[in-house]
Amino acid sequence: MATTMLLLPPGGWLHSSRHSTAAAVGGFGGRGCHHHHGPPALRSEGACLHGVQPPVSCALPPWARGRAMVMLQAGLCPGLTAEMIQLLKASGIRTVVDLISSDLEEVAQKCSLSYKALVAVRRVLLAQFSAFPINGVHLYEELKSSMAILSTGNKSLDTLLDSGLYTGEVMELMGAPGSGKTQVCLSIAASVSHSLKQNVLFIDSTGGFTASRLLQLVQFRTEEEEEQVEALQRIQVAHVFDIYKMLAALQELRHCMSQQVVCSGGPVKLLVVDSVSAVVCPLFGGRQSEGLALMMQLARELKTLAREFGLATVVTNHVTRDSSSGHLKPALGRSWSFVPSTRVLLERSQGALGKASTQCIASLTKSPRQPTGIKVELDIGGYGALEERPVFMSAVVFSSKTNPIELVYYVGVLL
Known part of the structure; x- marks a missing residue:
């Protein structure tokens, strides 16, 4: 008897990438794509992205x-x-x-x-x-034709992320309050909108979105008023303060992407959610089973939106401190850990006399392409946020418990 493997509907698990949108910024080789980074196998083909779809032969759980x-x-x-x-x-x-x-x-x-x-x-x-098997060659060709890397607008952050934000994936910025998560999100949104001419959906669940700050970031990139207006028009903002409104906003985005309905000329290419923990954490105060179910629904929606429509997705998360080691770790627990493909920890540097500094240390804690432990320094308090400056980037890779090997990379000039 033949076995039929059904696909999940919107927000489901398995999917076919037939519905993936074309690569952003005019396909591979367009503005915002990088050919000099990434795995050698893809660099030789002139591709921008690396990775594979989950196996389509899995049965529906x-x-x-x-x-x-x-x-x-x-x-x-x-x-x-x-x-x-x-x-x-x-x-x-x-x-x-x-x-x-x-x-x-x-x-x-x-x-x-x-x-x-x-x-x-x-x-x-x-x-x-139904899910149909796809061989590796066809899958590889499909990835090259439908995926892209979006520059964050900052070379140091792009290097940390192995060239930038990968469409089809979720990248998580985690950090304590005041660590600069919202500023980084605003700066990325301004860069993608102005420099790459791509549409952005910014979902604000903390009230931290400031239109005047966004305008300031756009003005830093161009003095032309017409370009400033066009860049701002490409950024749509949704204010949601509970999990139900956030799910509704994501479903509305899915509907618009499916129907190819966009307000300002083109599909959304960057989704920013600031923050997921703000709407999820309140769910765990009472009946935790319901809260967990809603969190998993949000997780599936974010991942499938990114994969099915070729979105680069950035989410922010709070941090907690591990009771045994004392190290910072992302909130929302292990159930959420599968959602982001890449995780970056933001920590504000301490200035002179213990005063808060505009400098921020970004540490890579999870990545499918880079060694974890890499750190870069960002300036998030400047007029343009994420300003370029010479930085020192290092990573520690442990070959054994007693013999750590330190790998040091230099970007620009070490001050």
């Missing part, structure tokens, strides 16, 4: 089935009319899974529907929602 059921609706596929849907619902068949797993002869008799019509609908639904 039981824990995901409840939310994974796509509701039958008119227009979902040819032949699935509103009248047919009403008759199917009257017989308890409400989702794609219900219809595919039913005995169509019984359904045809019970609902007084054409057996041939039901078979035709099921074939289309299977073709639309």
